[in-house]
Amino acid sequence: MKIDKYIILPLFVVLCACNDFLDYKDKDKVIPSKFDEYSExxxxxxxxxESGASCLNLLIMSDDIGSLVEGNKEDQRREYLNWYCWAENSQITPDGVEKIDPAWEFLYHKILMCNVIENEVGAMEDDLEGVKYRLLGEVQAIRAMSYWYLVNMYGEPWRSEEQAKTAMGVPVNIEVSIKDNQYTRETLARNYEIMETDLKNALMNLEKGEKKNTAFRPNKDVVRLFLSRIYLEQSRYEDVITVCNDLLSETTRIIVPLAWMKGNNDSWWYDYPMVSRDAGSLLFTWWTRDAVPTFGSSSSVGRFCVSLELKELVKEYPNDLRGMSYTLWDYSAKTIYKYHSPESKCYGMNYRLEEAYYNRAEAYICVGKWELAMNDLTSVYRERVLNETDPKLEASDAEEAMKIFRKEKRKEFCFEDIRWFDIRRWGLSVEHEYHDINDSSKSVTYVLEAESPNYVLPLPLDVQRLNDKIERLKRVEAIVK
Known part of the structure; x- marks a missing residue:
């Protein structure tokens, strides 16, 4: 992978120059030299x-998605079929066209920018307002989050501490300028060590730094949420509980209330998307990306839709508002209003307070405190159901609690990318049915087997062509049932 051309996007390129970074270069370029300029x-x-069509494969590969055929004139699924069937070479469409997800380039660009800004801001003198520490905390948080996505897309899933010592992670870039290097993969253990260090440093700096009470800047809430994610992946359950306790005790955010959820289901329900700046639970928002392909189409006869499995799941809970709105998908509207940019008033990648309850609940179950887990699940559930006097989720043992937990988490976070990461983390099998565009009565069922090597996305084709040193995980051919 060549950092100068192939991992990063062109950016303010002068920022990455070298030691004379703050010198005047050209009157057409703006060179940051003050804290407020770095903040901007x-x-x-x-x-x-914006990131364009990045990470759309996370949704298309998950079991939140199914396919729908209502005629034989046009098929808008075909371009994404190889993601949908977890093909061995998923970056080539059935028509032989390259379809490369830009996430790798986009996220490594962010990492380089974080390195540069951290280096320059760190060398500046402290200020009384603590802006310096806020800026350092923000870039450390964003760098850790960027690595988290890269690791969970292009690295192997964490299975044990011993396995992580040799399992393939992703390359680490520590440069503060553009260099023509070819990088190799680090181990998974090294990636997690780097993420944890960045998140802890971010938390420390944000504690000391200027306070911004907004979901539009990285903050302690989202840092703790990502710490809970990496601790869950490492089976460090007591650490998950501790960091979620800290988050929930200090945050000013709230679970999206039932009153908002009700608004999501009247004649103006599209004015109340669940993922929203105004819904109360948003911890952090960033990174605008394209809409899910074919979901918003009114003319397509072959398109993606909500999976039948997910629809059947929500039908088990007839009073659950999540099943009455976005999960069932309005076929006449041809879209899902869980996130709708004009009304959501936030970016496309979002993190909600509810996840802290679910992460802590999972950790509680894994350490044998499943009754406490059910209390956490109930905290969210009672804000999601109608016509129940005392909404409550109960289990008789840890096994039942885990089943309820997984169902509740899937309902709560469908179409927010989390499901694909849970499929990888839990080692689940998934099936996708694909109906023939010319005869909807005919279909093929593709299978992603449990613990499949195809949990790991292939390296972008341009990286493969230009870097012969980077290790590649062998994927397998698509499996047809």
């Missing part, structure tokens, strides 16, 4: 920046 740079380059 972080917002524009690391938070606000």
């Amino acid at each position: 740079l972080i917002y524009g380059e690391l938070i606000h920046k």
Whole structure:
């Protein structure tokens, strides 16, 4: 992988020059030299920046998604079929066209920018307002989050501490300028060590730094949430509980209330998307990306839709508002209003307070405190159901509690990318039915087997072509049932 051309996007390129970074270069370029200028740079380059069609495969590969055929004129699924069937070479469409997810380039660009800004801001003198520490905390948080996505897309899943010592992670870039290097993969253990260090440093700096009470800047809430994610993946359950306790005791965010959920189901329900700046639970928002392909189409006759399995799941809970709105999908509207940009008033990648309850609940179950887990699940459930006097989720043992937990988490976070990461983490099998565009009565069922090597996405084709040193995990051919 060549950092100068193939991992990063062109950016403010002068930022990455070298030691004379703050010198005047050209009157057409703006060179940050003050904290407020770096603050704007972080917002524009690391938070606000759009990513196009990145990470759409996370949804298409999950079991939240099914396919629908209502005629034989046009098929808008075909371009994404190889993601949908977990093909060995998923970056080539059935028509032989390259379809490369831009996430690798997009996220490594962010990592390089974080390195540069951390280096320059760290060398500046402290200020009374603590802006310096806020900026350092923000870039450390964003760098850790960027690595988290890369590791969980292009690295092997964490299975044990011993396995992680040799399992393939992703390359680590520590440069503060553009260099023509070819990088190799680090171990999974090294990646997690780097993420944890960055998140802990971010938490420390944000504690000391200027306070921004907004979901549009990285903050202690989202840092703790990502710490809970990596601790869950490492089976460090007591650490999960501790960090979620800290988050939930200090945050000013709330679970999306039932009153908001009700608004999501009247004649103006699209004005109340669940993922929203105004719904109360948003911890952090960044990174705008394209809409899910074919979901918003009114003319397509072959398109993606909510999976039948997910629809059947929500039918088990007839009073659950999540099943009455976005999960069932309005076929006439041809879209899902869980997130709708004009009404959501936030970016496309979002993190909600509810996840802290679910992460702590999972950890409680794994350490034998399943009754406490059910209390956490109930905290969310009672804000999701109608016509129940005392909404409550109960289990008789840890096994039943885990079954309820997984169902509740799937309902709560469908279409938010979390499901694909849970499929990898839990080693689940998934099936996708694909109906023939010319005869909807005919279909093929593709299978992603449990613990499949195809949990790991292939390296982008341009990286494969240009870097013969980087290790590649062998994927397998698509399996047809």
